[in-house]
Amino acid sequence: MNICPPMKYLFSLLFSLMIAAVTALAAHTPKINIVYPRKKQVVKAAEKTFIFGHVSPAQGVLTINGQKVKIHPSGGFLATLPVKPGIFIFDCKLVLSDGSSARLKHPIQIPFPRRKRTTQLPMIETTDLYPDTSLGVLPGEEVFFKCKTMPDKKVVCRIGDIQTFSLYEQEKKKGVRGIYQATKSFDGPFYQNSITFLVTDDSRIKPLLLPVTLTVLPLPEYPVVEVLQDKCKARFKPNGGYDTFLEKGSLLKCTGFMGKWLRCALSRNHPVYVERKLVTDKIKGKKIFSKFLGNLSVSEKEDRLLIKIATDRNLNHSWIEYPDTNKLGIKFFKVTTNIDRMVPQVNVSSLKDITWSQLEEDVALIDFYLNFSPQWGYSLDYKNTHAILTIRKTLEKKLPKEIIICLDAGHGGADLGAIGPTGKTEADMNLKQTLVVGKCLEEQGYQVIYTRKTNQTLPLDQRAPFAISSRADIFISIHHNAPADGCDPYLQRATETYYYNRSGKKLGQYLHPFLMKATGLKNGSLRFGNLAVCRHSGMASVLLEIDYLVIPEVEERVQKASFRTSVAQAICNGIDSYLNQR
Numbered sequence: 070m071n072i073c074p075p076m077k078y079l080f081s082l083l084f085s086l087m088i089a090a091v092t093a094l095a096a097h098t099p100k101i102n103i104v105y106p107r108k109k110q111v112v113k114a115a116e117k118t119f120i121f122g123h124v125s126p127a128q129g130v131l132t133i134n135g136q137k138v139k140i141h142p143s144g145g146f147l148a149t150l151p152v153k154p155g156i157f158i159f160d161c162k163l164v165l166s167d168g169s170s171a172r173l174k175h176p177i178q179i180p181f182p183r184r185k186r187t188t189q190l191p192m193i194e195t196t197d198l199y200p201d202t203s204l205g206v207l208p209g210e211e212v213f214f215k216c217k218t219m220p221d222k223k224v225v226c227r228i229g230d231i232q233t234f235s236l237y238e239q240e241k242k243k244g245v246r247g248i249y250q251a252t253k254s255f256d257g258p259f260y261q262n263s264i265t266f267l268v269t270d271d272s273r274i275k276p277l278l279l280p281v282t283l284t285v286l287p288l289p290e291y292p293v294v295e296v297l298q299d300k301c302k303a304r305f306k307p308n309g310g311y312d313t314f315l316e317k318g319s320l321l322k323c324t325g326f327m328g329k330w331l332r333c334a335l336s337r338n339h340p341v342y343v344e345r346k347l348v349t350d351k352i353k354g355k356k357i358f359s360k361f362l363g364n365l366s367v368s369e370k371e372d373r374l375l376i377k378i379a380t381d382r383n384l385n386h387s388w389i390e391y392p393d394t395n396k397l398g399i400k401f402f403k404v405t406t407n408i409d410r411m412v413p414q415v416n417v418s419s420l421k422d423i424t425w426s427q428l429e430e431d432v433a434l435i436d437f438y439l440n441f442s443p444q445w446g447y448s449l450d451y452k453n454t455h456a457i458l459t460i461r462k463t464l465e466k467k468l469p470k471e472i473i474i475c476l477d478a479g480h481g482g483a484d485l486g487a488i489g490p491t492g493k494t495e496a497d498m499n500l501k502q503t504l505v506v507g508k509c510l511e512e513q514g515y516q517v518i519y520t521r522k523t524n525q526t527l528p529l530d531q532r533a534p535f536a537i538s539s540r541a542d543i544f545i546s547i548h549h550n551a552p553a554d555g556c557d558p559y560l561q562r563a564t565e566t567y568y569y570n571r572s573g574k575k576l577g578q579y580l581h582p583f584l585m586k587a588t589g590l591k592n593g594s595l596r597f598g599n600l601a602v603c604r605h606s607g608m609a610s611v612l613l614e615i616d617y618l619v620i621p622e623v624e625e626r627v628q629k630a631s632f633r634t635s636v637a638q639a640i641c642n643g644i645d646s647y648l649n650q651r
């Protein structure tokens with residue numbers, strides 16, 4: 070069919086009108102969007118949890134599971150509602166004044182609580198077994214075994230076809246019976262032997278083969294591993310708290326393992342646990358010789374104290390912050406000192422004395438008695454055949470233009486961080502707030518550097534090293550928070566400042582009250598947090614959680630220029646008062 074040009078225009082016009090009509094209709098079609106929890110997400114909650122998202126248009130009456138939920142001017146909503154285990158459905162209904170409505174059934178999954186045993190057969194509970202991961206131990210080292218079954222049974226453990234021994238039922242605790250335990254040591258060496266528990270009931274024997282193995286390492290042939298990462302975390306126990314950070318390139322004796330965790334000897338009497346992936350594969354036969362701490366000399370600059378110690382590179386060490394004193398210590402592992410001779414000439418005004426001691430045969434401690442409070446940061450670097458310890462004396466005397474402040478907008482790029490009810494991301498809110506803080510600081514004359522100024526992905530472990538290589542004096546990481554599943558965000562809501570080292574704590578003590586005033590929240594605290602961006606001791610570092618982005622009012626206000634300015638002003642005032650302390 071040949072359509073003449075005027076007709077063609079008419080068709081085109083009609084088509085455009087139709088599109089406009091459909092769009093107009095769509096604009097008024099009520100819609101419910103749930104941001105969190107995601108559809109079919111497993112939410113670890115027992116009795117209640119929170120749900121948030123937004124509706125369009127931002128009006129009408131919203132009910133979820135029959136409970137009325139407030140719609141905020143942005144359309145955002147947040148509710149904390151009761152839940153039940155299994156597939157749980159949030160039934161959401163939005164009704165507008167013109168009678169139009171939307172309904173959304175949003176399923177999530179709540180895990181069932183652990184079920185109680187019902188069977189009368191001598192079943193071994195597979196949830197309460199030890200070892201629960203493959204173990205490597207030294208000859209003669211005690212290994213703990215545990216299993217749970219019916220009371221009054223005979224329980225035996227078999228290690229490969231090498232050894233069989235009994236487990237004994239423990240006296241009942243809190244009415245719980247049927248827990249059998251034993252502690253056993255082995256001569257070894259042997260590799261990856263199977264572990265089987267055998268439960269005897271009415272002459273029937275029920276075996277349970279554990280999916281883990283036992284290895285007894287040969288003595289004295291310890292494997293040696295090399296640390297691959299800087300600031301590698303060494304923990305007190307597998308998955309436990311941080312003990313210290315290991316130097317890249319340092320060698321450690323491996324004295325056992327538990328699953329993915331290697332037990333390494335920081336010194337003879339100080340075991341730590343390190344993840345296998347953070348060290349090289351075993352280097353067989355390589356020995357670790359104790360290093361020697363040699364001559365020590367002290368010099369002083371206007372703003373820092375420098376201590377030079379002749380030694381090898383890659384010494385594992387940990388700093389000791391003695392509370393409420395002007396004393397700072399450093400412990401070196403796998404070293405010996407000639408303490409009869411290591412008399413340093415202390416002739417600098419900011420240092421009263423140095424003491425040193427050989428705590429163990431391979432652990433040395435050096436303590437510095439300072440004439441100033443060691444609150445501005447300290448660090449250790451290596452230069453040729455020397456370890457250089459730097460202790461910052463002051464920042465007070467510096468002009469603002471001489472002070473470098475590193476601002477870190479949390480998350481970014483692929484890492485969105487928390488998300489608000491209308492979909493605003495924490496990464497974006499952090500960046501916008503950070504840029505306003507930076508402007509405020511620059512106006513006061515400070516040098517400001519940024520870990521990121523755009524929406525880019527930036528790994529956590531690259532943020533502090535950037536500040537260090539830029540010789541920053543202060544590091545501030547800016548975040549907005551989200552609560553854990555099962556919480557009520559309104560009850561959790563707080564402004565928090567996290568520090569790791571003494572220098573960060575001091576900065577936090579000045580900064581946090583200003584920040585609390587700006588956010589107007591009563592809930593909040595200055596608290597210790599073992600966070601990657603706060604751990605570096607060379608400068609004062611804090612991480613700020615300004616407010617909870619998942620709350621609709623918060624998502625609305627963090628977008629306001631006036632709020633960003635007042636938070637920025639608070640951070641500037643906090644830094645000012647920190648630097649102007651006397």
Ligand SMILES: [Zn+2]
Pocket residue numbers: 479480486487495548549550
């Ligand atoms: Zn964050």
